[in-house]
Amino acid sequence: MKIRHVTLQDKSSMKLSLDQLDQVAQALQIQLDRDFTPVWGVHAQVQALDTGETVPARAWPMTILDQSSAGLGVHLDNNGKPFAEIQGGNDWSITASHELLEMLVDPLGHKLIRDPDIDPQSDKHQVEYLVEVGDPCEVFAYQINGISVSDFITRDFYNTKAHAGTQFDFLGRLNKALDVPAGCYISWFDPQDGKWHQKQTDGSFITARQKANLDKSPRDERDAAFGDEDNKLRHDLQRIRAKYRPGATAKKTAGTT
Secondary structure (H helix, E strand, O other): OOEEEEEEEEOOOOOOOHHHHHHHHHHHHHHHHHHHHHHHOOEEEEEEEOOOOOOOOOOEEEEEEOOOOOOOEEEEOOOOOEEEEEEOOOOHHHHHHHHHHHHHHOOOOOOEEEEEOOOOOOOOOEEEEEOOOOHHHOOOEEEEOOEEEEOOEOHHHHOOOOOOOOOOEOOOOOOOOOOOOOOOOEEEEEOOOOEEEEEOOOOOEEEOOOOOOOOOOHHHHHHHHHHHHHHHHHOOHHHHHHHHOOOOOOOOEEOOO
């Protein structure tokens, strides 16, 4: 198994200390080692960096910001290396966990899985879902050593023939394959009309106006299809969790390693 190197650095007005960052980095490392890698088979070493430190050349950087220039979420730099930009403020550790897990599973933003269309107006023909492991359950979180981290889907989330009792997300909050509760979202490409579709955080279904350019990265094409404002809202986990989170975070916790 290839082990990636991911860094966590604060360049926001929160002015987090290296110790504060390191506490979150350690919680993320436990989440990977204990919870995530056994499910998805991808792994990384997470390192906290002080504000002025240089990101190692081969590392994938995650940066906490007040305002994102590239757009919140996971992107590719000019050399094709993944990076993530995280909104500073409340729940930033959940966002960091969310983006870390998605970046590891699909760093290039091109993983698609075929399944029936979930739009109730559809005839349930096969479409291609963009694999984003945090989005369908992003309102759910749990704690590791006092640090809140994101829930994530399992591989069976895309198994519409899964047997009773199957776990579709780590916390067991989703009831069936392709279940997307309020506050969460999912995106897919429909080969029939050549466009991107999405179930949004408010439960509505939208279709992009323009056909997708199949020569580009599916993730980039999805982002372009729905526009900057929509992308900003979808990745603003603070706003989404404030509106949709189901009471307190989940009770599933981790002790020390």
